Amino acid sequence: MVSLPHLAPSAGRDGLDALLARPSEAVVALDFDGTLAEIVPDPERARAHPGAVPALAALAPRLAALVVVTGRPAGVAVRLGGLAGVPGLDRLTVLGHYGAERWDAATGTVTAAAPHPGVASVRAELPGFLDRHGAWPGVWIEEKGRAVAVHTRRARDPQGAFEALRGPLGDLAAAHGLVLEPGRLVLELRPPGMDKGVALAEFVREKGAGCVLYAGDDLGDLPAFAAVEKLRGEGLPGVLVCSGSAEVPELADRADLAVPGPAGVVALLTSLAAALAGE
Numbered sequence: 001m002v003s004l005p006h007l008a009p010s011a012g013r014d015g016l017d018a019l020l021a022r023p024s025e026a027v028v029a030l031d032f033d034g035t036l037a038e039i040v041p042d043p044e045r046a047r048a049h050p051g052a053v054p055a056l057a058a059l060a061p062r063l064a065a066l067v068v069v070t071g072r073p074a075g076v077a078v079r080l081g082g083l084a085g086v087p088g089l090d091r092l093t094v095l096g097h098y099g100a101e102r103w104d105a106a107t108g109t110v111t112a113a114a115p116h117p118g119v120a121s122v123r124a125e126l127p128g129f130l131d132r133h134g135a136w137p138g139v140w141i142e143e144k145g146r147a148v149a150v151h152t153r154r155a156r157d158p159q160g161a162f163e164a165l166r167g168p169l170g171d172l173a174a175a176h177g178l179v180l181e182p183g184r185l186v187l188e189l190r191p192p193g194m195d196k197g198v199a200l201a202e203f204v205r206e207k208g209a210g211c212v213l214y215a216g217d218d219l220g221d222l223p224a225f226a227a228v229e230k231l232r233g234e235g236l237p238g239v240l241v242c243s244g245s246a247e248v249p250e251l252a253d254r255a256d257l258a259v260p261g262p263a264g265v266v267a268l269l270t271s272l273a274a275a276l277a278g279e
Helices: 011-021 052-062 074-081 117-132 158-175 196-207 219-233 249-254 261-276
Strands: 026-030 065-069 092-096 101-104 109-112 140-143 148-151 179-182 186-190 211-216 238-243 257-259
Touching: 011 026, 011 211, 011 238, 011 261, 026 196, 026 261, 052 065, 052 261, 065 196, 074 092, 074 101, 074 109, 092 196, 117 140, 117 148, 117 158, 117 186, 158 179, 158 186, 179 219, 196 211, 196 219, 211 219, 219 238, 219 249, 238 249, 238 261, 257 261
Parallel strands: 026 065, 026 211, 065 092, 211 238, 238 257
Antiparallel strands: 092 101, 101 109, 140 148, 148 186, 179 186
């Protein structure tokens, strides 16, 4: 017996029903960190949940498309997720840097737009800038290619450092034509117009999807939630899934379904694949 979530009559229930009835028209879209992989202090040590790739490979052939939408470089998400060369995932797409980069499993190549010049300027300025704004021990800079992130999770007072740096980093981003995107104890400086909502909406339309499911865990996923809500308003069924986090109640409040982190996402994907296989 397949265990699928019970949703009361709602837009989310309509979306799940549409996915189960017409999977070949469905796009399933997933964030990476916090959704397919646990959040860890060192992002380079993140790995997809052990059950993620088997679940994705079982589900993908039954869908119109499967896509990972992440703030990481596309190639990094592919490497950390173990997503390349997997039987069953030949139609997988990874939209990295919020859609600025694209990796397609069929070709194994990454295509990308030209980088924003403000990122290089911020990258050079950030170390001294942080020293002038408190030199919080444990705060560190992550190089993301087309963006730069400041992490406070390792600081003695992670939330205090986050709040103290948020305003100054917002000013720095604006001075270089960038925007500041807050997340789970991370502050990312990136070009405007890079967000998961734009990337997801364009991908859904490209695929001519008849329904969409999106799962995420952080503030950066709110634009994707908004995109699904807008598509639902236009008549396209959709499901919103929160990969549970007490740190981001804004996402859980808007989700149709909350699951307990990557393990819960994997369980959901496994159940969907089994249901579509008639098991």
